[in-house]
Amino acid sequence: MFSKTCEYAIRAMIFIAxxxxxxxxxxxxxxxxxxxxxxxxxxxxxxxxxxxGLLQSMKGPNGGFYLDAQGMQCSLADIVKIxxxxxxxxxxxxGLKQCSETQPCPIHHEFKAMRKGIQSMLEKAxxxxxxxxxxxxxxxxxx
Amino acid sequence: MFSKTCEYAIRAMIFIAxxxxxxxxxxxxxxxxxxxxxxxxxxxxxxxxxxxGLLQSMKGPNGGFYLDAQGMQCSLADIVKIxxxxxxxxxxxxGLKQCSETQPCPIHHEFKAMRKGIQSMLEKAxxxxxxxxxxxxxxxxxx
DNA sequence: CAAATAAAAGACAAAAAGGTATTAATATCC
DNA sequence: GGATATTAATACCTTTTTGTCTTTTATTTG
Numbered sequence: 304m305f306s307k308t309c310e311y312a313i314r315a316m317i318f319i320a321x322x323x324x325x326x327x328x329x330x331x332x333x334x335x336x337x338x339x340x341x342x343x344x345x346x347x348x349x350x351x352x353x354x355x356g357l358l359q360s361m362k363g364p365n366g367g368f369y370l371d372a373q374g375m376q377c378s379l380a381d382i383v384k385i386x387x388x389x390x391x392x393x394x395x396x397x398g399l400k401q402c403s404e405t406q407p408c409p410i411h412h413e414f415k416a417m418r419k420g421i422q423s424m425l426e427k428a429x430x431x432x433x434x435x436x437x438x439x440x441x442x443x444x445x446x
Numbered sequence: 447m448f449s450k451t452c453e454y455a456i457r458a459m460i461f462i463a464x465x466x467x468x469x470x471x472x473x474x475x476x477x478x479x480x481x482x483x484x485x486x487x488x489x490x491x492x493x494x495x496x497x498x499g500l501l502q503s504m505k506g507p508n509g510g511f512y513l514d515a516q517g518m519q520c521s522l523a524d525i526v527k528i529x530x531x532x533x534x535x536x537x538x539x540x541g542l543k544q545c546s547e548t549q550p551c552p553i554h555h556e557f558k559a560m561r562k563g564i565q566s567m568l569e570k571a572x573x574x575x576x577x578x579x580x581x582x583x584x585x586x587x588x589x
Numbered sequence: 590c591a592a593a594t595a596a597a598a599g600a601c602a603a604a605a606a607g608g609t610a611t612t613a614a615t616a617t618c619c
Numbered sequence: 620g621g622a623t624a625t626t627a628a629t630a631c632c633t634t635t636t637t638g639t640c641t642t643t644t645a646t647t648t649g
Contacts, residue, residue, distance in 0.1 A: 304447065304534065304537075304539060305539065305540075305541075306636075306637095307541060307636075307637065308636075308637075310539075310540050310541035311541075313540055314540050314541075317552055330594095330595070330596090331595080331596070332595095341637085341638055341639075342639095343638075343639060343640075344637070344638055344639080346596075346597085347597090347598090347638095349596090350596080350597060350598080353596090353597095360595095360596060360597090361595085361596080361645090361646075362594085362595055362596045362597080362644075362645040362646050362647090363593090363594060363595055363596080363645060363646025363647050363648095364593070364594045364595070364646070364647045364648070365594085365595085365646090365647070365648095366594075366595050366596065366645085366646065366647085367595075367596080368596085379553070391447065394447075396447060396448065396453075397448075397453050397456055397457050397587070398448075398450060398453035398454075398457075399586070399587075399588070399589055400589055401586075401589040402586070406586055407584075407585055407586070408585060408586060408587065409460055409576040409579065409580065409585045409587070410522070410571060411585070413567050413571070414567075417560075417563060417564055417567060420560060420563060421560055424556050424557075424560060428553060428556070433552040436552065437552065441550075442550055442551060442552045442554070443542070443544075443545070443549055443550070443551060444540075444542075444551065444552070445542070446542055446543055446544040449606075449607090450606075450607065451606075451607075473624095473625070473626090474625080474626070475625095484607085484608055484609075485609095486608075486609060486610075487607070487608050487609080489626075489627085490608095490627095490628090492626090493626080493627060493628080496626090496627090503625095503626060503627090504615090504616070504625085504626080505614075505615045505616050505617090505624085505625050505626045505627080506615060506616025506617050506618095506623085506624060506625055506626080507616070507617045507618070507623070507624045507625070508616090508617070508618095508624085508625085509615090509616065509617085509624075509625045509626065510625075510626080511626085
């Protein structure tokens with residue numbers, strides 16, 4: 304469904320959302336440990352997301368990554384779009400470039416309904432919403 | 447969603463289903479042209495599917511690939527399972543190996559519902575069902 | 590200002606996916 | 620049975636994805 308890169312990205316963003324409550328920042332090492340990902344790899348991904356404005360960062364002592372109030376409202380769909388592109392939301396299930404309403408592939412209509420479902424699910428899911436259950440260890444980001 | 451390999455596989459199988467009505471066979475060149483795919487690449491994929499019993503083939507003059515009555519009942523889910531594996535149907539959306547009901551990732555429940563939807567959609571879609579609309583040029587397998 | 594800390598950037602490496610070309614095996618037809 | 624047509628198998632190449640390592644830049648603190 305998602306690329307490995309995107310899986311890491313989502314996990315990292317949820318982790319950062321949790322940790323950056325109350326204005327805290329979290330370092331890349333802690334993030335990598337917290338989501339069980341290669342440190343430099345997730346660093347590069349987060350730098351990308353930072354450039355695109357999805358999260359903030361600060362260098363130097365006591366620096367790290369964090370989300371501002373707006374960042375907490377970022378949806379999983381926003382992350383997926385940046386990391387994996389629009390294909391999941393708009394592409395043809397059978398990989399046909401010209402597939403459309405007027406020139407549909409054999410599974411166009413069924414697939415479209417599914418895509419819509421996925422998209423709306425991911426759009427509804429905001430980073431800020433996952434914190435509470437993580438805190439209570441009702442959900443997990445590792446392994 | 448699906449790998450390129452899997453997209454080709456599905457398109458090829460639908461194409462073969464259409465062409466093998468009435469006991470006909472269809473050659474690899476015609477298949478490659480018919481679904482706009484690299485000839486040798488789709489050949490390898492079909493050989494795989496053949497070994498797994500999803501389609502039949504014959505060598506020699508007037509040989510080619512074809513589906514028997516049972517093959518026509520093959521679902522898209524069967525193809526996806528063989529080509530891309532079970533991950534799409536059972537894997538964690540965030541790539542966590544230990545994600546489960548008792549140790550769920552933050553999107554486990556929503557994702558599970560989606561996966562189920564995808565799976566049942568693909569299980570319902572049988573190769574034999576696509577022929578008619580293809581015949582009428584209401585659907586397409588190229589471009 | 591110097592030292593320490595942490596992200597940013599870039600170069601490189603390994604693995605997986607996607608694709609090509611060549612040769613072997615098998616069935617048909619004369 | 621030999622020529623031909625067609626799939627099967629094998630080996631190889633290219634591109635993309637995933638992952639690692641090193642160096643640079645920015646920030647803080649003593």
